[in-house]
Amino acid sequence: MTTAHMTTAHTVHDLRAQVMQWKRDGLRVAMVPTMGALHDGHLSLVRAARAACDRVVVSIFVNPIQFDDAADLAAYPRTLDADAALLRGAGVDVLYAPSAAEMYPPGFATTIRVRGVSEGLCGGARPGHFDGVATVVCKLLMQALADCAFFGEKDFQQVHVVRRMVTDLNLPVEIVTCPTRREDDGLAMSSRNRRLSAEGRARARILPQVLTQCAERIAAGDDLDTALQQARDALIAAGFTSVDYLELRDARDLAPVTTTPTAPARLLAAAWLESVRLIDGVDVGV
Ligand SMILES: Nc1ncnc2c1ncn2[C@@H]1O[C@H](COP(=O)(O)OP(=O)(O)OP(=O)(O)O)[C@@H](O)[C@H]1O
Ligand SMILES: CC(C)(CO)[C@@H](O)C(=O)[O-]
Ligand code: BAL
Numbered sequence: 001m002t003t004a005h006m007t008t009a010h011t012v013h014d015l016r017a018q019v020m021q022w023k024r025d026g027l028r029v030a031m032v033p034t035m036g037a038l039h040d041g042h043l044s045l046v047r048a049a050r051a052a053c054d055r056v057v058v059s060i061f062v063n064p065i066q067f068d069d070a071a072d073l074a075a076y077p078r079t080l081d082a083d084a085a086l087l088r089g090a091g092v093d094v095l096y097a098p099s100a101a102e103m104y105p106p107g108f109a110t111t112i113r114v115r116g117v118s119e120g121l122c123g124g125a126r127p128g129h130f131d132g133v134a135t136v137v138c139k140l141l142m143q144a145l146a147d148c149a150f151f152g153e154k155d156f157q158q159v160h161v162v163r164r165m166v167t168d169l170n171l172p173v174e175i176v177t178c179p180t181r182r183e184d185d186g187l188a189m190s191s192r193n194r195r196l197s198a199e200g201r202a203r204a205r206i207l208p209q210v211l212t213q214c215a216e217r218i219a220a221g222d223d224l225d226t227a228l229q230q231a232r233d234a235l236i237a238a239g240f241t242s243v244d245y246l247e248l249r250d251a252r253d254l255a256p257v258t259t260t261p262t263a264p265a266r267l268l269a270a271a272w273l274e275s276v277r278l279i280d281g282v283d284v285g286v
Helices: 012-024 040-052 070-075 080-089 121-125 129-144 153-168 191-195 198-203 206-219 224-237
Strands: 007-009 029-034 055-060 094-096 148-152 174-178 242-250 265-273 276-284
Touching: 007 012, 012 029, 012 055, 012 094, 012 129, 029 040, 029 129, 040 055, 040 148, 040 174, 055 080, 055 129, 080 094, 094 129, 121 129, 121 153, 121 242, 121 265, 129 148, 129 153, 148 153, 153 174, 153 265, 153 276, 191 276, 206 224, 206 242, 206 265, 206 276, 224 242, 224 265
Parallel strands: 007 094, 029 055, 029 148, 055 094, 148 174
Antiparallel strands: 242 265, 265 276
């Protein structure tokens, strides 16, 4: 696929001018919001976007207001040149890379808060995180005015927050979700994986293994609290330093599930390994 024509927009004005032109031409436009340091998980979203739409915009913006931890923000990998090359190769039409000043000019004073689905899980462990996510995703969706936007199920709670916001605010965009892309050993692809040492990286595969085994036990009707606690213990025994959460939630609305599920459920976890916070989730069959 020749894709020499990817352009980069740094301003809302330039992005909108391009998207408006496409829409006047009757083209269907997709957006894929990211924070860069791209891997095949991101590219799987791009592939889905290309299959569904005529033109694809990928945004790269490390959104400061969704980080509750300054060290995490400072350590977040920034690899714009390599990212641009990957996106060009993947057939992306526009890379949207706004500056922090473009997104949050002096005087910026608005926060989008989605109650309910943003509470607990990552929202409990990272105070303010989903206010930052909802605010920036709302801005990105309104800036691009694309027809559809693509998000990964790895960030399962984020998908719920975004869907709730889009419904509540009547944003004219279709939200599409894509399954979690994994490394050969099962670890969910994540830009944070590259912060692990070789030993930590080898150990990290325990997280999806533990989740998969726990999900099988739950589906088989084992006692839920025992299965969850043994999964948390297994992570600590394997060298994870702490577990922010390992919980079973209703896959449709994230309501806590306290007995063997009778409706689609998702086992969700966030755990720390070598100062890196890994998240993952798997479906629990009913
Ligand atoms: N392994 C994956 N499979 C599918 N989608 C993914 C995967 N990893 C990230 N995504 C999706 O890509 C989009 C951008 O995510 P983001 O830039 O935060 O990447 P990331 O690798 O999740 O980074 P990190 O977890 O370190 O913040 C989100 O919609 C996210 O859910
Ligand atoms: C959706 C997002 C790009 C908003 O900054 C981010 O939370 C992410 O990369 O998942
Ligand atoms: N993938 C979610 C972005 C974050 O961790 O802040």
